[in-house]
Amino acid sequence: VILVNGLAATSIPVEDRGLNYGDGLFETVRVHAGKAPLIDRHLARLRAGSEQLGIPYPGDGALRDDVGRLLGRAADGVLRLVLTRGDGGRGYAPPRDAAARRIVSLHPLPASVNAALAVGLCATRLGSSPALAGLKHLGRLEQVLAAAEVARAGWDEGLMVDQRGQVIEATRHNLFYLRGATVCTPPLQASGVAGVMRGLVLDVQASRGRPVETVPLRYDELHDIDELLLCNAVAGIRPVGRLAGRELPGRSMYAALRDPLAKAGVTWLA
């Protein structure tokens, strides 16, 4: 089931700037028990990203209406919200009268993987783009290439390293690691997506008086790690069980975050 600007549709015009220039943003929203518990965070991020890019935001109301109409269709699943700058002739410059296009579609939950993930290290490096870092924009070709590596290798997921050799994220998850007793996550100033679940974990930890520290993680430091947590809005948080073939026994971050996240709406964790 797909809604394009609120109407049932299966196609978009060839002139759409999302297609032609990656000129748009998207959100991947978990549906659980017939609801979208994190929709407020998704809409806030979409609004902030639209403002940064100068894409006219259609308003929370229109997007909530779309989401509400699809929520009745499945108790569990994934909603994809795409917002493009709409149609615009040939040429990079945004048209003055751009009218954003919203595309909302419902998808089944991905096939469940092992509770603890087997993770490798992708050869495809993340680029850096100060103008776009943190945004979940439509240009995801690096992730496509890295995900192809993950599929070929038979991993559940793959970590991505930037050009300086710093671990930034996985192809479709952010990550948390422990430095001593402190929960840390890599900075996203130059690369990576500032995920909704990452933001929730940051807020949950801050409200517990144990704020997450943003500290770069060099890829050669992975050898010293015994707990790694991946997160995204669909899965929630997930422990890494094997990292590049090595067992990771630690589950303390997972155990500490499970209940606070459930209180914050993430009620589907094992």
Added chain:
Amino acid sequence: VILVNGLAATSIPVEDRGLNYGDGLFETVRVHAGKAPLIDRHLARLRAGSEQLGIPYPGDGALRDDVGRLLGRAADGVLRLVLTRGDGGRGYAPPRDAAARRIVSLHPLPASVNAALAVGLCATRLGSSPALAGLKHLGRLEQVLAAAEVARAGWDEGLMVDQRGQVIEATRHNLFYLRGATVCTPPLQASGVAGVMRGLVLDVQASRGRPVETVPLRYDELHDIDELLLCNAVAGIRPVGRLAGRELPGRSMYAALRDPLAKAGVTWLA
């Protein structure tokens, strides 16, 4: 007039991976006197990019057929060839049975600008992505933001600098500059599009025994330059007349390249 996989169409499926992930490539082809003189170079680049990304290339024949059907419609103009990885469900990993989608459309020539361009320096920095550098892929959001700057400032074009302060290209042109008597162009190992017209200039100069040197150009070196040439497949080559408000008097590169380029098929230069 638009052909999608060879059939007249105005829309594409919402599932297209070009829309959802920027998972595709494009070419912007000049039509002049009812022909597309550089089509061989465009198809060669599209094929090479497809191989690099693992997108199944539909073959020169299908693309030449599409182009041939649109060439009769206008003596002069621009053909846009888009090749996406086709449809593929939610998720970055390319489907095993991906079938590329080709979208070919005909557009009018852009409004002619001053013969010599007035060029500024964009604040939007080009990112770097070793995995994607050189490719004309669909994720062009940095160019969109920079082109919006160009429009706001009223320039004809804007130069883009990478994170190290090196001038890489303009929003829709590559560039050549002089170092002594040698024609130089910035390297594109980490950023930028390896344009078809840039490639033709490199070949023309090599065949004249005056090979272009690939040398980084720091933005503070722009003060010392008195000739700058922009190029793309639609315009050909164009001298920069004003750079950040300063007159650039030099036209020697333009004069030296005009006739060799005409012999190579670029017959529309002033």
